[in-house]
Amino acid sequence: MDLRALADDAIEVSIVGSFSRVGIELRRRLFGWTYPPSDALAGKTVLVTGPTSGLGRAATSGLAALGARVILVGRSEERLTALRDELLAAHGVDRFPIVLADMGSLTSVRAAVARILETEPRLDVLIDNAGAISPERTEGPDGIEATLAILVVAPFVLLSGLLPLLQSTPGSRVISVTSGGMYSQRPNLDDLQWTSEPFDGMRAYARAKRVQVALVREWARRVPGAGPTFNAMHPGWADTPGLAESLPGFYRLMRPVLRTAAEGADTIVWLATDPSVAKVSGKLFLDRRPRPFDRIPGTRLSAADRCRLWDSVVALAGAPDPAPTPT
Ligand SMILES: NC(=O)c1ccc[n+]([C@@H]2O[C@H](COP(=O)([O-])OP(=O)(O)OC[C@H]3O[C@@H](n4cnc5c(N)ncnc54)[C@H](OP(=O)(O)O)[C@@H]3O)[C@@H](O)[C@H]2O)c1
Structure with missing residues (x-):
């Protein structure tokens, strides 16, 4: 070795x-x-969810600097416009369309999909990054527990809707930003929405991230071949507004050793550009290397568990299965 x-x-x-x-x-x-040349993504279109803060913002500026057209998908028109203006000032060309989508609402995500399909002729990279931790159990407008909706069901609806565009773009890639915290939990397959046990925001977040990674593996298995590829990455611990707000005690303690947001986003940009991963699918990365899916006994999800999770999320998404299991 x-x-x-x-x-x-x-x-x-x-x-x-x-x-x-x-x-x-x-x-x-x-x-x-090594780092890609400054025109590595010229002519390519990348979509980033949650580009207005933290890792999504750092990834967006890294991708924009490589020449990409970046579709900025977020919930605040004001924050998106401010970001677009900054990118425009830095790069001098308006290749940063704004698409409004609240990842807590499937209706909003479906509208974003329709808009993108109408206006974009290609999609080279989709980055599922938006995320948040909810301290209390709440349900969004679709009646789905908010953490699961934002981290799992809405990204699933976004990806399902944009799959035809990704499939018609040669060499396309899908990158899901997960969390190392997911190693600590096994989702309750009988109760993904925390209706039968006391809600715990951190555990709900870790479980939802684990479901997200299980789905990445299912996408890779169900949509094999030339593209898109489907991979997850976790950023380690990065100094972002999200981390400071959701884990203030941890943030204060660890701040001296936290990564910068750009360091946390490095593997996102690398997965979006590096030729060595053009055909790699169904893996989980940290710092540009594949890592195990499971680390803690009792948290492992079997192939049958992953299929069951897929079916549960298809049901919550309320649309036909975008990639029925291969027979
Ligand atoms: N920072 C870390 O150390 C760390 C570690 C592990 C995993 N992660 C993951 O990395 C991703 C980015 O986190 P971050 O630390 O960069 O957090 P952040 O600074 O809070 O940024 C989160 C982004 O997600 C967007 N977002 C949140 N809820 C949304 C919703 N309902 N609809 C649409 N957009 C929404 C936010 O938009 P607004 O600007 O509108 O709020 C923001 O752009 C998350 O998936 C997080 O779980 C981060």
Whole structure:
């Protein structure tokens, strides 16, 4: 085995060393990371959900700097417009269309899909990044628990709706931003929406992220071949408004070793551009290397569990199965 890979695996076991800025710095040096040329995404269209803050914002500016047309999908017209104006000032060309979508509402996401299908002739990369932690159990307008709706069901509706556009764009890629926290939980397959046990926002978040990754694996299995590819990445711990707000105690303690948002977003940009992953599908990455899906005994999801989760999410999405299981 490659000695560098052994060293990287040892870093990963330490968790703090892996998820902090120490991990990314060591890996950058260990593997001699390179960066794409400034026109790597010229002529390509990338969609980012949650581009107005944190990792989505950092990914958007990295992708824009590589020449991409970036579709900015968010819920606040004001924040999206401010971002578009900033990008326009930095790059001098308006290749940053705004599409309004509240990921807490399937109706809103369906309208965004319709708008994108109407206006965009291609979609090279879809980045499912928007996310939030809800301390209390709430339900959105579709009657779905909000964490599950934002992290799982709405992105599923977005991806299902845009699948034909992705499939008609050669070499397209789908990237889901998950969380290392997902390792800690196994979803309750009988109660994805927390109707029968006391709600716990952090656990609900971790479980929803685990469902998200299970679906990435299902997409890769159900839609094999030339494209799109489907991969997940987790960013480690990055200094973002979202982290500061949702985990203030952790944020204060860990702030000195947190990654920057750009470091947290590095693997997003890499997955969107690097030729070595053009045909890789169904994997979970941290710092440009595939990582295990399971780490803690008792949290593993079997192939049958993943199928069941797919069917549950199809039912919640309320539309025909976009990729029935291969026979
Ligand atoms: N930071 C970390 O260390 C870390 C670690 C693991 C995983 N992650 C994941 O990384 C992703 C980005 O997180 P972040 O830390 O960058 O958080 P952030 O700074 O709070 O950014 C979250 C983004 O998601 C958008 N968003 C939230 N709820 C939305 C909704 N209902 N509809 C549409 N957009 C919505 C926000 O839009 P507004 O501007 O309108 O609020 C914002 O653009 C999330 O999926 C998060 O779970 C982050």
